[in-house]
Amino acid sequence: MKVAIIGGGISGLSTAYYIKKLALPVSEIIIYEASNRFGGWIDSKKISINNESVYLEKGPRTLRLSTGELKEINSIKLANDLDLGSSVEIISKEHPAATNRYIYFNNQINILKPKLFGKTPLMSKGMLRLVYNEFRNPPRDPSVQDESIWSFISRRVDREIADNLLDPVFKGITGGDIKYLSAATLLKTFYKYESNFGSISRGAFNAAKSPLNQFDERYQDLVKLKENYRGQSVWRLKDGMQTLTQRLAETLSKDDNVKLSLNDPIQSIKVDHSKKEKSIKLTSKNSEQDVDIVISSIYSKLNNKFLPDKYEELKKFLSKIDAVNMVVVNFVFKEDVLPFKGFGYLVPSNQKSPILGCIFDSVFNKPDQKNTCLTVMLGGAWFDEYLKNKTSDEILNMAYIEIRKHLNLKVEPDYHEIAILKEAIPQYKVGHLKLLDKIKDSLKEHDLNERLYLTGFSYDGIGLNDCIFNARKLVQEDLMNNSLIKNLLK
Template identity: 20%
Template sequence: MTHTTAPPEARPAQTRVVIVGAGISGLTTAYYLQRRFGDQAQITLVEAAERLGGKISTRIVAGHPLDTGPDALMVRAPVAAALIADLGLADQVVAPNGGGARIWSRGRLRSLPEGTMFGVPGGLLPLVRSRLLSPLGLARAAFDLVLPRNRPRAAGADPSIGELVRARMGAQVFNRLVEPLLGGVHAGRADTLSAQSTAPDIAALASTHRSLYLGLRHRPKRAAGAAPAGPMLVTLNSGLGGLVDALEAHLTDATVRRGRTVTAITPAAGPAAAAPRGYRVDLDDGDVLTADVVVLATPAFASAQIVATASPQLATLLEGIDYANVATIGLAYPRSALSADLVGTGFLVPPEEGRLIVGCTWSSLKWPHLADDNVVLVRCMVGRHGDNRWLTMRDSTLVRRVRDELADALGLVGTPQEQFVQRWDQGMPQYLVGHQTRLDAMAEELTTLPGLFLTGSAYRGVGLASCIADAERTADAIVAVRSSTRREDRAGATIAGRNLRVPAHRQE
């Protein structure tokens, strides 16, 4: 059988894609595009740092791999589990030990009530057993069962989580349960966070059930005899830095420009063109790239600077996404520093306690591969939206304050064998009330900029699994927009904008 090769002029032109930012969002977008386009795409990743991975970073502490950023991946999300398998990492997966987190409240570590979701308890009896609430707080929490159903809200209304929970269950449930759990995920204040964008399950319960307790009780349960779904969260035995290494190794057809910053993008046909065809991408070293598609996988404030010339309106919307400053403090204590056995996998701290620590993980107990008879590995997180007391502290002062708080909570004394401080300035995006409305406005603005895409933790989920899912959705939208732009430029722009209108995912 004779095969013929199409002449060069008959072959489809390569799609030139520039992805700005090589954190988990940029890396996975490049990975999915490479799989979908094959050799029909010319992919360039531009990363300001010399290291790839963004906030995913692993370092060796006391001989063990300890993550300085996120330390777990939610594999109940199918796209995350599939990525692990596709990268050949399935044999490196480590599931956490059980035990769960405690709440540090009024001088003691207290158990979370059973059936809690985002801090909302699933019943009164578990609340009583936890001893988190005073008798008056318990009585107020019971009002949820007798208060009338919430009035229907106007279309597009976006109450805060605090507004929903405090009205039904009172201040103590909100302050001692909801605030610390959401603070652990978002480093935010639940009174300002959008229920729709950060806790859509709770928002749905509040609108469809007359009681949050009853709504949680009537959630679908796994069928009797069904096999367990497996762990919700996992890590890798080399730390999550292994995920970054695997992604980088698989990007065989992509060009990576490290240590370079994109200063601006400009529609190739000029700002006045009705349908720009491609973009000029300016780098800080004076180099210029030309792209059919640009993906901004950078934080919203960085993306705002990049698009300021191409779209001042989009830049303004991006600048409106606020961030919290956060830090991870890693400590390796000798086992002898413990005055008692640790219980569970860590603890969370309500803001009302006035502590610097937001949450703490006993990494040696949480992850089997970090267990050590001689060393206890501890990761503490500090920083909440609006709480920058620690920001000007020297690392040594910050570590001392964290150690003092650990001594109060656990009686943990002595000097750590090793320690580190990893600061993430403007590290955690805040999905404030009105977040989805902002995304809708951004999507509308993107319809004027065909081939420009936004992805990352600032938009539809802060967890790693949410970022991976958004990256795959972005890659699919790029494939669709490249097909449609050959037929109608405006149709392609509409697909690009629609990508931002996808509701937020459940958070990790």
């Protein structure tokens, strides 16, 4: 049994890891990476300021643990299994990075702390009033299967909450505009609560009483670990998040049955449907291989570069998942320039700022560290509006002018770095779940459902925890039930 994995980012590396971890009867795994490094959007750079090491991140910077979901526990388990414990810094739920989140609104930075009664600068109603209104609001028409996040929250809770809270939060997470993003996908639990119980609040109340569900039963190793991480907010890798993908690649490279191939983009895939085994001829820049299964972890549209034209319908569906361009600017100052401590701040669309938000990376500094590191995010759904045809220097200047105004900065940065990331974050727009169903149906129609598997951030979660957990699910649930693999397991 020979498996090819396309893409050497966190999804591709994690998939290969779980194939080995769960001992599937696979004799060879080949990971094809088009670039000159493994890790994908996880990309860390070390610099020195004041003789202090600073790690700049272009992509994810922490492993989140705040909700205790199984996908979060799974990522922590992976880090532990890779012996990364000595590289981990645990951030508690009492740390300023966990407790202090801010929104820039009406020309000032406002802490995100709703009140039970009375208004705040971001909310004209207290939480109890909002919950009461949500409870009383009628449920949507059962024929409506999806709508935008903005529509859903405005209808169920309050338009002000959609504009001032949900809008900036999803800008920070997805780089997207909630007037187009799918509520059924990105607020899946809440959307189902309304479908099943008539309101979000009723659904949450019933969920709190529910016993362990069937999904949890399949991942008992994670359920048993939940109690170990109560009170923890995030895990941070001291030498940058790239430590995670580097360790994955190093671990896989030590296995004689795993081949890691850099600078090796896929050029074509040909499927011989008359054969059961070794039915796929995979041609890359550097080799040609006959394999049994192909797992593609790259951005959906990139698959169309090598899929045959006879899969025109599948290619059409894959091309419908758009992705936004992002710009990440890192600023480093030799001194502490922040007026307050916290994770950072986000900017609602109604504030007409070219930046999406600013992360205070130096909130994790030790007491003796004096530098300030800030990461400014720009672009996303607003890339063309603010950044189209702008040079890197113009974008840098734009980013600094904004944070200087927002944070009342008095000094210039001592170091800066800019990265323009093309098609960086897929957008789960209204109808995304139906589109996924069409992709699955098309794979079956073309007799590809046990030959070609799709994973990664284009389909069912863009976060680091999503990508790692979806890789495990693909192996544990889909590959375990692949007929070729089941025959080998007999």
